[in-house]
Amino acid sequence: MNLQFIVDGLISGSLIGLGAIGITLTYSILRFSNFAHGDFMAWGAYGTLSVVAAIGALVGTTAPIGALSFGWPLIAATIIGMILTACLALLLDWLLFARLRDKGQSIIVVMASFGASMALRSLLEFIFTSSPTYFSRGIQMAIPVGFGIRITPDQMVMLATTVILVTGMHLFMSRSQTGREMRAYSQNPALARVVGIDTARVVRATWIIGAALACAAGVMVGILVQIRPLMGLDLLLPMFAAAILGGIGSVPGAVLGGLIIGLSEAAAVQLIGAEWRAAIAFAILMAVLLVRPMGLFGRAER
Amino acid sequence: MIDLLGYGAFFTSSALIFGLIALGLNLQWGQTGLFNVGIAGFVAIGAYTSAILTTPETADRIGGFDWPILAGWLAAALVTAAAAAFTGFATLRLKSDYLAITTFGVAVVVQLVALNAQSLTGGPFGVAFIPRPFANLQDQPALFNFINLGVIAAVTVAVYLALEHLSRSPWGRVLKALREDERAAISLGKSARSYRIQAFAAGGAVMGLAGAVQAHFIGFIAPNGYLPTLTFQVWAMLMVGGSGSNRGAILGSIVVWAIWVGAGAFSAAVVPGDWQARAASLQIVAIGVMLCLILLWRPQGFFGPNGFLGKRRLK
Numbered sequence: 001m002n003l004q005f006i007v008d009g010l011i012s013g014s015l016i017g018l019g020a021i022g023i024t025l026t027y028s029i030l031r032f033s034n035f036a037h038g039d040f041m042a043w044g045a046y047g048t049l050s051v052v053a054a055i056g057a058l059v060g061t062t063a064p065i066g067a068l069s070f071g072w073p074l075i076a077a078t079i080i081g082m083i084l085t086a087c088l089a090l091l092l093d094w095l096l097f098a099r100l101r102d103k104g105q106s107i108i109v110v111m112a113s114f115g116a117s118m119a120l121r122s123l124l125e126f127i128f129t130s131s132p133t134y135f136s137r138g139i140q141m142a143i144p145v146g147f148g149i150r151i152t153p154d155q156m157v158m159l160a161t162t163v164i165l166v167t168g169m170h171l172f173m174s175r176s177q178t179g180r181e182m183r184a185y186s187q188n189p190a191l192a193r194v195v196g197i198d199t200a201r202v203v204r205a206t207w208i209i210g211a212a213l214a215c216a217a218g219v220m221v222g223i224l225v226q227i228r229p230l231m232g233l234d235l236l237l238p239m240f241a242a243a244i245l246g247g248i249g250s251v252p253g254a255v256l257g258g259l260i261i262g263l264s265e266a267a268a269v270q271l272i273g274a275e276w277r278a279a280i281a282f283a284i285l286m287a288v289l290l291v292r293p294m295g296l297f298g299r300a301e302r
Numbered sequence: 303m304i305d306l307l308g309y310g311a312f313f314t315s316s317a318l319i320f321g322l323i324a325l326g327l328n329l330q331w332g333q334t335g336l337f338n339v340g341i342a343g344f345v346a347i348g349a350y351t352s353a354i355l356t357t358p359e360t361a362d363r364i365g366g367f368d369w370p371i372l373a374g375w376l377a378a379a380l381v382t383a384a385a386a387a388f389t390g391f392a393t394l395r396l397k398s399d400y401l402a403i404t405t406f407g408v409a410v411v412v413q414l415v416a417l418n419a420q421s422l423t424g425g426p427f428g429v430a431f432i433p434r435p436f437a438n439l440q441d442q443p444a445l446f447n448f449i450n451l452g453v454i455a456a457v458t459v460a461v462y463l464a465l466e467h468l469s470r471s472p473w474g475r476v477l478k479a480l481r482e483d484e485r486a487a488i489s490l491g492k493s494a495r496s497y498r499i500q501a502f503a504a505g506g507a508v509m510g511l512a513g514a515v516q517a518h519f520i521g522f523i524a525p526n527g528y529l530p531t532l533t534f535q536v537w538a539m540l541m542v543g544g545s546g547s548n549r550g551a552i553l554g555s556i557v558v559w560a561i562w563v564g565a566g567a568f569s570a571a572v573v574p575g576d577w578q579a580r581a582a583s584l585q586i587v588a589i590g591v592m593l594c595l596i597l598l599w600r601p602q603g604f605f606g607p608n609g610f611l612g613k614r615r616l617k
Contacts, residue, residue, distance in 0.1 A: 115537075125580070285403070
């Protein structure tokens with residue numbers, strides 16, 4: 001078996017993991033599974049693409065950095081895109097989710113997220129059409145690194161970025177005041193309110209972090225594969241499976257779950273064929289639900 | 303004139319098939335509170351089951367058993383019920399979100415099997431030559447359309463009456479008790495999980511039957527007939543009609559299907575050719591926004607017992 005699947009799996013796994021962080025946080029803090037999360041990814045990627053185009057129109061073409069396929073405009077645009085995606089999530093929360101959350105039935109919020117997801121995705125198809133687009137059409141040479149494994153410079157940078165983002169997230173959740181408040185709120189909302197934690201701030205932080213990471217993951221998918229309105233929908237099942245495999249509420253669990261799913265998918269592509277790739281996440285999801293529904297790092301549901 | 307009537311029959315038949323799916327969803331969501339985001343998958347299971355069993359023998363794929371249509375429909379309902387029961391079995395001891403996520407996965411996997419298991423499902427080209435009821439009348443289009451409408455209406459009425467009966471039966475009352483006050487129902491010795499699995503399977507059976515009826519009405523099925531848009535349309539239909547009400551499910555389906563077809567015809571007439579695909583996306587955006595607005599402002603829907611067409615009752 002060709003070991004190349006390890007690189008491919010790690011890369012798609014880290015994209016899935018980044019998205020799953022948002023899903024697991026939304027589930028444990030806002031108490032609903034957000035079906036619109038994949039569409040934050042797609043909106044983030046298209047938002048960033050638009051900002052790149054705007055920067056290009058302002059300053060003209062720029063040289064790419066080193067051997068990478070992109071230059072500084074994409075990095076700047078990604079940061080702006082993350083802010084825009086966070087604004088989109090906050091807007092959606094204000095318009096829709098917050099109002100339904102107040103009514104107290106969490107499954108209604110899930111349904112609203114499903115409706116919002118369909119609307120958001122089709123709105124992208126309306127604005128940008130359903131044909132795929134790219135940040136760069138250049139072809140990168142993959143560098144051999146031994147054991148028959150090849151990796152492109154873009155892929156290396158994406159892996160490093162994921163490590164930085166995930167480490168940052170972990171430090172934020174474990175060390176910062178806001179992170180501690182978020183964890184407290186997810187474990188016991190009533191008690192968190194009693195000790196004076198500002199609920200609105202926790203909710204805001206959850207949306208901002210989830211949406212910003214979704215945007216980052218969306219941009220990475222755009223750089224490594226392509227940008228399509230359906231890109232978020234296609235990643236939704238792997239992201240849910242990763243969040244559940246890792247244990248709902250656990251950020252390291254979501255990332256580890258993402259990596260396991262990414263690696264299994266890549267291995268399955270070699271063993272049983274690429275067309276069955278999307279079934280792997282479902283098989284893992286069913287196995288987890290039947291054998292250990294609390295996931296790797298989760299607490300038992302009450 | 304006869305053309306217009308024929309079209310009316312065709313439109314009503316399509317709408318009633320959606321009504322059937324919505325009836326199945328109403329049993330799952332409206333009566334039991336089980337959230338199914340994979341409707342398209344369950345409908346597809348029914349459609350493919352019946353199609354594989356009833357088509358004449360073909361060389362290039364498994365199946366073509368030439369069964370009678372009714373046997374195909376029955377098998378479709380049973381196979382879909384089994385798939386739904388397994389989904390429920392795996393998830394219904396957990397929080398309701400897990401069922402939602404798993405049904406979403408079911409739809410993805412069914413779509414994948416339909417596309418890739420060429421030897422069973424015909425792959426992207428689907429299954430053709432599915433026998434249509436009263437096919438010997440096909441040379442008289444008007445009569446044929448009306449007889450098909452009659453068959454579909456008869457199935458819808460039968461399912462409607464059965465579901466109304468079920469919801470008043472002791473079984474239906476347990477579902478209602480579980481929905482209203484789960485702890486009280488459990489303390490009376492009713493197993494919440496077992497009843498929910500039964501309701502989910504029964505709703506799945508209705509969806510599978512609807513898929514089979516649709517497959518035999520059109521005569522041809524392909525994977526792209528079972529995309530998430532279908533799930534979404536049926537949800538909009540039930541929410542417009544008023545979840546919990548079987549009458550609302552059927553009326554909502556007719557209204558939403560009329561809006562959908564009308565909007566499609568309007569954009570086909572007004573929108574220039576290269577913008578047609580975009581107009582179609584806008585149609586879905588509109589339905590999504592409508593669904594959210596109904597959830598926000600009118601969660602009881604329009605045609606249920608609490609709707610403006612029904613009797614207003616104080617709770």
